[in-house]
Amino acid sequence: MPQSAGISIGYLAERTGLAVSAIRYYEAQGLVEPWRNAGGQRRFQRADIRRLSFIMIAQQFGFSLPQIRGFLKSLPGSRTPTKDDWARISENFRSHLDQRIETLVKLRDNLDGCIGCGCLSLPNCKLYNPEDRAAQKGQGPRYLMGDRPETEMAAENDP
């Protein structure tokens, strides 16, 4: 059971459904920042339950951990985030989401004019060459619709 002095990693795992190893990994990626108790064990804030849940949700939308770290930067690390803090981050998040949906829809609509007709004439094809096909050198997995994991999403709220 969690004491007033923060919650344990096991309890956090239980509450979020995440594996303990995943939470430790998220810490290594700078997504949560627990402190340590006298014995060297991690202690988390209760608010981290919500924080981790946000991470899981954002992942379902296909955002990478560095991107999510960007979103979370607009949450206060020190004090417990308020309703307003969450509302603000949500708005930022939503605009990225809208953009992603729009891209997908645009691509889908091109599909009808391009492969759909059976032509697939490459140099003119909008699907084949949607704005930025130059990028993507080097190794590693390919990323959905141009989102590179190293680009952290800007928080872009009031300075």
Place this chain on the structure above:
Amino acid sequence: MPQSAGISIGYLAERTGLAVSAIRYYEAQGLVEPWRNAGGQRRFQRADIRRLSFIMIAQQFGFSLPQIRGFLKSLPGSRTPTKDDWARISENFRSHLDQRIETLVKLRDNLDGCIGCGCLSLPNCKLYNPEDRAAQKGQGPRYLMGDRPETEMAAENDP
């Protein structure tokens, strides 16, 4: 320059913008099936330019290679695919796409009622628990919105 006896891997790479190594990898994954000339070099059909382009496009939409292999099964391997072949595959492809967009939109709409209000009350949250959060055990990368790469997409056209 390509002869009547099929095109080389280098030429195919040049025409599609793919790396030679990527094309060889796709062959290993069963996405193209070149034959060999007397000297043991790969020879491709000209139609494979289009086939590889389709692969690239489908990847931009976030489909995995096994899924794409599933789509391509409805193309004839032997003869050169016709306009109708491409139109048919496109229709199949489009329905998966529509489904994916719909999921994203549904999730986005839940966002407003859930994180947006600042509550993020976990057990009741539709975002936190969208239908199938049970799955996803074991290692490896996480996949976008429940699509597992090992499930090959059914061709589901006339038997």
Place this chain on the structure above:
DNA sequence: CTAGGTCCTAAACCTAACTTTAGCTCAAGA
């Protein structure tokens, strides 16, 4: 006070989707 469950770290392993490297053969132009 001790047994067992938690927790710790570091390192190795895993997958998808490729690239790089090493060492060799094939092909084509000067």
Place this chain on the structure above:
DNA sequence: TCTTGAGCTAAAGTTAGGTTTAGGACCTAG
């Protein structure tokens, strides 16, 4: 003919996002 580029194979490396394992340390109920 010779040399240089293109191809070939097999094996190892890479990245993201974790999990598994090994070998200890902590801590809490009985």
